[in-house]
Amino acid sequence: MELxxxxxxxxxxxxGVYNLLQKQLLRIVIGTALISHGAHLFILTMGELKRGAPPILTDGIEQYTDPLPQALILTSIVISFGVTSLLLVLAYRAAKINGTDNMEQLRGNDYE
Structure with missing residues (x-):
């Protein structure tokens, strides 16, 4: 399962990296979201995917699951949601003011 x-x-x-290298702002935002989702899966995988009882101490249970990876992923999800929403607002504002979402035109390069 880890593989x-x-x-x-x-x-x-x-x-995500492929989308980051594109010229449209929306694709760049999608690329950052995909990289954050990949990081969530990576954290979950590195926390070992093992089954066991919930981490509540009771008699007769010897194997518990580790709640730390889930807590880290939950924090990461909240942070990535905030970053994605900020990037979407900035991309919308830049496209509305400049009339384009092409990064070459936003940099001032002549792009046809």
């Missing part, structure tokens, strides 16, 4: 999750995280990183 499947690591492969999926790698695919998300790969498509």
């Amino acid at each position: 499947v999750m690591a492969t999926l995280a790698g695919i998300l990183f790969m498509t």
Whole structure:
């Protein structure tokens, strides 16, 4: 299962970097979101995907799941949501003011 999750995280990183290298602002924002989702899967995979009882101390249970990876992922999801919403607002504002979402035109380069 870890191999499947690591492969999926790698695919998300790969498509995210590909989208970051595009010229449209919306694709850049989508690329950052894909990279953050890949990081979430990577954190979950590195926390070992093991099954067990919830981390509540009771008699007779010897194997518990680790709540730390889930807590880190929840924090990461909230942060990535905030960053994505900020990037979307900035991209919308830049496209509305300048009339384009092409990065070459926003930099002032002559692009046809």
